[in-house]
Amino acid sequence: MPVECALSSDNAELTISIVGRFDFELVQEFRAAYSEKKGSRYTIDMRATEHMDSSALGMLLNMRKTLGESAKISIVNCRPQIKKILTISRFDKKFSIE
Amino acid sequence: MKILVVDDTEANRKLLSWILEDDGHTVVEAVNGQEGVDLFTSESPDLVLMDVMMPVMDGFDATKAIREILGDTHVPIIFLTALSDDASLAKCLSVGGDDFLSKPINEQVLQAKINAHARIRDLNEELNKQKVELEALHALTEREHEIAKAVFENAMGASLQDCSNTRHYISPATTFNGDILLSAPSPSGGLYVILADFTGHGLPAAIGALPLSQTFYNCTVAGDSVSDIARKLNAALEGFLPDFMFAAAAVLEMNADGSRVTFWAGGLPDVIITDANGKLKETVISAHMPLGVLEDNEFEREVIIRHPEPGDKFYIYTDGITETETPDGVMYGDERMQALFDGTQKDPFTKLLYDIKTFRGALEQNDDITIIELTCSPVELETEHDTKPLVQGKLPWSLSMNLDASTLNGSSPISQIIDMIGASPAISEHKDYLHTIMSELFSNALEHGVLELSSELKETEDGYLEYYQQREEKLAALTDGNVTINVEFILGKEYGKLKIHFSDSGKGFNVKNIKASDDSDGDDDAFGRGVSLIDTLCDSVEYNATGTAVTAYYTLKSTN
Structure with missing residues (x-):
């Protein structure tokens, strides 16, 4: 599964892991991952994400819009090249990027 | 039997x-x-019959000399004596004789004594043979232990990543440690730690370390998540260890800036979390079964996630600490341990180790003891970077690809192009950025050029979905149209350069329309970021007047 969801044992934190390419082919799956709004805190785990393109950036922004500005969303474990793309697109303003 | 008769009287x-x-x-x-x-x-x-009174050297001295020669081996010496006082008879035995016979010799008694001593001698020989065998066996075992130890140490080699965030103490009860402590960097700059305590200790427990460490390192290199690592370790141990053996363990990952700790724990004592001053914040119980117990499909992979403050500390340890006993059998226990973390100790870690040692007193350590302290701060690994000069390709080349309607309606060609050009040494380091650049250029050419899709659709979340649905439908119905891709490698003085050219059969589109404005109000738009990405990653990007072709240049600089 390219999009995997795991709730932490105290149900507080939803971790969404993206495996392989993060692009428009995941648009529905990714949306489904957060739309049930489980957990009070969201983490996008990019450890296994090899590439992302601008459609993935759009998907992340949509997630932010849906969950609202106050939702805690972290993007974690980015490889350097992915981090650069996020930084270029100034996503650090909207997400906490580790 | 060969019998030596020592007597000065010929008769x-x-x-x-x-x-x-x-x-x-x-x-x-x-x-x-x-x-x-x-x-x-x-x-x-095989046996000696010894007279007592003789010229040159008497029987006592001769017996002493023979015993000296014999050392540990046994040859019976029987004195033949005409003396009958108790003192003389006692002396016969004290100098090393085994028995005595009074002269004149009675033939029957002589024969009986010889037979009796022959039996003792045989027994003795048997005993000696067994002793030699036992010694050989012991030497072999020791040698095998040496070999196993060498293999073990190599397999676990550099098992602990040098890292200023961790301190640890490892004290096996025997040569082999049934506790395993490993750490490794994660691909995203964080740190992985695993502490495992196998049932029992000594060699059998240590054997489990091999599959465990191999699996752990495979996982950390791949950058697996904590729950995946735990699951894989469980599967490895479940398949490898006998049923009665398993490992209580904790697997932990701290992210690069030390602000997030994820861990899985099964069967270990409570994990202790303190603030920077060493004051207890929380103890976290090991909720899961130890590794190697459950089958893969029953395995519980839920992890615990904490967002520590800078300087917070995590303590993970084996029950060798809490189960340390006084000579009277009083256990050290959780309470005594947790009491150390009241914020008054300057260095609770060192204090704990000191406490354990004094608590045990003169008693020998009877279980493996391992503890690791992890400080939550940006991960500082003590590693060396190798900066080797990048090899620039020696030959210029170019690649062109013309994709028509039938080939466009397949998966993206970009991965394949990147695989082809990425084999060149000058390029391999840049594969990821080139993948992004070319994916964006391709999406624009296909979606806005050939398929004539409008970005405006993407303004709402539903529109976003709609956009990609339309893309799919239009692509499936596509009969006409093409995208041409040219990639040219140009040799440079220091670094090579790529010229990337895309053209499409569409009517042309205005790049400005799909480019998100850089003003603050444009930040929320879920579209138009591709063009800015391309601009930033490339040296220069030029679109032709009709918007049907684009040429981008990318310098293959070494980023090290």
Whole structure:
């Protein structure tokens, strides 16, 4: 599964892991991952994400819009090249990027 | 049997020889103590009959000398004596004799004694043989332990990543440690730690370390998540260890800036979390079964996630600490341990180790003890970077691809192009950025050029979905149209350069329309970021006047 969801044992934190390419082919799956709004805190785990393109950036922004500005969303474990793309697109303003 | 007869009286020697040879023994004769010792050395008899009073050297001294020569091996020495006072008889035994016979010799008693001592000698020989075997076996075992230890140490080599965030203490109860502590960097700059305590200790427990460490390192290199690592370790151990063996363990990952700790724990004592001053914040119970118990499909992979403050500390340890006992059998226990973390101790870690040692007193350590302290701060690994100059390709080349309607309606060609050009040494380091650049250029050419989709659709979340649905439908219905891709490698003075050219059969689109404005109000738009990405990652990007072609340049600089 390219999009995997795991709730932490105290149900507080939803971790969404993206495996392989993060692009428009995941648009529905990714949306489904957060739309049930489980957990009070969201983490996008990019450890296994090899590439992302601008459609993935759009998907992340949509997630932010849906969950609202106050939702805690972290993007974690980015490889350097992915981090650069996020930084270029100034996503650090909207997400906490580790 | 070969029997040495030592007697200065010829008649005695002849009489004895006659009796003994008649019984099938071989007889060697010596005329005094000195000759007896010499013949003993050269003839190696199985039994000695020794007269006491002799010229040159008497029987006592000769016996002492023979015992000296014999060392640990046993050859019976029987005194033949005319003396009958108790003191003399006692002396016969105290100098090393085994028995005595009074002269004149009674033939039957002589034969009985010889047989009795032959039996003792046989027993002794058997015992010695077993002792030699036992010693050889022991030496072999020790050697095997040495080999196992060497293999073990190599397999676990550099098992702990040098890292200023961790401190640890490892104290095995025997040569082999049933506790395993490993750490490794994660691909995203964080740190992985695993502490495992196998059932039992010594060699059998240590064997489990091999599959565990191999699996762990495979996972950390791949950058697996904590729950995946735990699951894989469980599967490895479940398949590898006998049923009664398993490992209580904690697997932990701290992210690069130390602001997030994810861990899985099964069967270990409570994890202790303190603030920077060493004051207890929380203890976290190991909720899961140890590794190697559950089958893969029953495995519980839920993890615990904490967002520590800078300087917070995590303590993970094996029950060797809490189960340390005083000589009276009082256990150290959780309470005593947790009391150390009241914020008054300057260095609770060192204090704990000191406490344990004094608590145990003169008692020997009877279980493996391992503890690791992890400080939550940006991960500082002590590693060396190798900066080797980048090899620039020596030959210029170019690649072109013309994709028509039928080939466009497949998966993206970009991965394949990147695989092809990425084989060149100058390029491999840039594969990821080139993948992004070319994916964006391709999406624009296909979606806005050939398929004539409008970005405006993407303004709402539903529109976003709609956009990609339309893309799919239009692509499936596509009969006409093409995208041409050219990639050219141009040699440069220092670094090579790529010229990337895309053109499409569409009507042309205005790049400005799909470019998100850089003003603050444009930040929320879920579209138009591709063009800015391309601009930033490339040296220069030029679109033709009609918007049907684009040329981008990318310098293959070494980023190290």
